[in-house]
Amino acid sequence: MATAMSVSAVSPAAAAVARPRTLVCVPATARAPREMAAELAAAAALGADVAELRLDCLAGFAPRRDLPVILAEPRPLPALVTYRPKWEGGEYEGDEEPRFEALMLAMELGAEYVDIELKAAEKFMRLLAGKKPENCKLIVSSHNYENTPSAEELADLVAQIQATGADIVKIATTATEIVDVARMFQILVHCQEKQVPIIGLVMNERGFISRVLCPKYGAYLTFGSLEKGKESSPAQPTAADLINLYNIRQIGPDTKVFGIIGNPVGHSKSPILHNEAFRSVGFNAVYVPFLVDDLAKFLNTYSSPDFAGFSCTIPHKEAAVRCCDEVDPIARDIGAVNTMVRRPDGKLVGYNTDYVGAISAIEDGIRASQQTDPTTSPLAGRLFIVIGAGGAGKALAYGAKEKGARVVIANRTFARAQELANLIGGPALTLADLENYHPEEGMILANTTAIGMHPNVNETPLSKQALKSYAVVFDAVYTPKETRLLREAAECGATVVSGLEMFIRQAMGQFEHFTGMPVDNENFRAITSSLDSPNTMMPRL
Numbered sequence: 001m002a003t004a005m006s007v008s009a010v011s012p013a014a015a016a017v018a019r020p021r022t023l024v025c026v027p028a029t030a031r032a033p034r035e036m037a038a039e040l041a042a043a044a045a046l047g048a049d050v051a052e053l054r055l056d057c058l059a060g061f062a063p064r065r066d067l068p069v070i071l072a073e074p075r076p077l078p079a080l081v082t083y084r085p086k087w088e089g090g091e092y093e094g095d096e097e098p099r100f101e102a103l104m105l106a107m108e109l110g111a112e113y114v115d116i117e118l119k120a121a122e123k124f125m126r127l128l129a130g131k132k133p134e135n136c137k138l139i140v141s142s143h144n145y146e147n148t149p150s151a152e153e154l155a156d157l158v159a160q161i162q163a164t165g166a167d168i169v170k171i172a173t174t175a176t177e178i179v180d181v182a183r184m185f186q187i188l189v190h191c192q193e194k195q196v197p198i199i200g201l202v203m204n205e206r207g208f209i210s211r212v213l214c215p216k217y218g219a220y221l222t223f224g225s226l227e228k229g230k231e232s233s234p235a236q237p238t239a240a241d242l243i244n245l246y247n248i249r250q251i252g253p254d255t256k257v258f259g260i261i262g263n264p265v266g267h268s269k270s271p272i273l274h275n276e277a278f279r280s281v282g283f284n285a286v287y288v289p290f291l292v293d294d295l296a297k298f299l300n301t302y303s304s305p306d307f308a309g310f311s312c313t314i315p316h317k318e319a320a321v322r323c324c325d326e327v328d329p330i331a332r333d334i335g336a337v338n339t340m341v342r343r344p345d346g347k348l349v350g351y352n353t354d355y356v357g358a359i360s361a362i363e364d365g366i367r368a369s370q371q372t373d374p375t376t377s378p379l380a381g382r383l384f385i386v387i388g389a390g391g392a393g394k395a396l397a398y399g400a401k402e403k404g405a406r407v408v409i410a411n412r413t414f415a416r417a418q419e420l421a422n423l424i425g426g427p428a429l430t431l432a433d434l435e436n437y438h439p440e441e442g443m444i445l446a447n448t449t450a451i452g453m454h455p456n457v458n459e460t461p462l463s464k465q466a467l468k469s470y471a472v473v474f475d476a477v478y479t480p481k482e483t484r485l486l487r488e489a490a491e492c493g494a495t496v497v498s499g500l501e502m503f504i505r506q507a508m509g510q511f512e513h514f515t516g517m518p519v520d521n522e523n524f525r526a527i528t529s530s531l532d533s534p535n536t537m538m539p540r541l
């Protein structure tokens with residue numbers, strides 16, 4: 001089998017024989033048997049394929065009394081019965097014998113799947129003595145809560161599990177970094193080639209992509225919780241997100257992978273927007289959040305043509321310039337890349353769509369609220385103060401300068417403010433200076449720091465008193481849509497422009513780079529109309 005770390009060596013398309021689709025399994029973790037049966041019905045209503053009945057979660061569980069209730073026929077979904085002991089991360093603390101007896105009773109009552117841990121499999125098989133019902137599949141599982149072993153060690157583990165007589169192999173490991181997931185993808189492909197049914201998942205936030213992308217590599221099933229707060233494992237997505245947001249039923253070996261690289265990245269609405277946009281034009285692709293610590297390592301690992309493009313956000317936009325094989329001249333001048341596309345020759349090309357997105361949003365915001373000369377930019381000649389000197393700050397400063405504004409940079413780290421100001425040809429300020437900065441009327445303010453971003457919604461980069469000096473205020477933060485900065489600026493009488501408008505416009509540019517198709521403005525805006533709702537579901541991380 002392939003031993004290299006990079007998934008560039010892994011070709012799911014080559015390995016794909018006609019194969020069954022990856023099932024969506026919802027863990028039922030209720031404390032009472034009737035509630036657990038109700039969870040099974042709720043999982044069926046969500047469109048799941050299987051429900052995992054976690055017997056170890058039941059309070060005062062009495063198998064002969066409770067199992068007939070939970071497994072009563074007709075069952076709305078096939079049942080996977082798990083009775084996880086504490087020593088393998090579950091809640092059961094008793095002896096092994098009664099645990100095994102409960103699992104055997106579940107088989108007798110028609111459970112379609114039973115899970116037994118690798119460490120207990122030999123004893124369990126001895127007790128079972130070949131009496132497993134025909135229609136019941138035995139899953140032999142191994143959970144590693146520390147790390148993800150090497151590809152060789154994972155392959156050995158698969159062989160060990162197969163040797164127990166398992167019908168399905170289950171391996172769950174833990175990611176310490178996102179590149180760990182590549183080794184699990186390799187194992188999935190290896191098993192697919194050998195026609196070994198396998199569930200292979202990598203737990204925690206950095207392993208999140210394993211849960212969404214495993215259908216591409218032929219996994220037997222993936223877990224999705226009934227609702228937020230009912231996860232049976234850290235960073236498990238909801239079944240609804242798997243099915244509706246990530247379109248998991250459509251993910252196959254040829255599906256291209258796109259995503260947003262960031263840290264943090266869980267707040268991003270890009271997956272909601274891009275997945276729906278891809279679906280609306282029938283583009284065979286999925287868009288996921290990539291929680292990345294080391295950008296170069298990530299790009300080296302996920303270097304196959306299947307990983308076809310990336311959005312880039314905090315704090316990787318500047319490093320992205322160095323990691324691309326080619327960089328569009330404007331992105332190079334700005335010094336920040338927010339979009340990376342893999343060309344057919346495998347080269348990564350970097351662009352910046354923030355610049356046009358932000359500047360056009362501010363221009364249109366001013367035009368909508370003030371009388372302006374239609375022949376020039378409403379930014380021309382105005383004093384334009386940018387707070388922040390990171391990727392977004394550079395894009396805004398560059399764009400405002402291009403439009404003829406006089407640009408001032410204010411930043412927490414003054415040296416970085418000076419560096420950008422020198423590049424743009426304007427003055428630099430500290431954040432403290434900005435409080436009393438009022439050289440003229442009609443100034444424009446653009447916040448490009450994360451101050452005020454969810455969950456720190458009570459924070460703001462500038463006092464309300466100081467905001468009285470501004471005619472126009474823009475905030476790049478778009479979760480929430482109305483930040484404290486924008487609310488207070490509006491109360492002071494300024495024209496306000498939301499970061500959501502920039503977000504939509506930069507995403508339109510990305511869509512065109514990713515798909516090679518022209519964006520249909522009306523369709524895109526219709527998709528984004530739900531994004532400013534505070535109830536919009538965020539991808540789980």
Ligand code: NAP
Pocket residue numbers: 313314315316317318354387388389390391392393411412413416448449450451453476477478499500502503504506
């Ligand atoms: P970045 O490159 O990491 O830059 C972050 C900037 O914010 C730096 O100037 C940093 O100052 C400053 N900063 C961070 N935390 C701060 C704090 N607590 N107090 C004061 N200053 C602080 O990030 P980025 O990619 O430019 O993104 C910045 C923000 O813009 C994020 O909230 C992002 O979500 C948002 N954004 C929105 C859109 C959109 O479409 N609406 C697009 C891009 C970005 P130092 O130099 O002192 O570290």
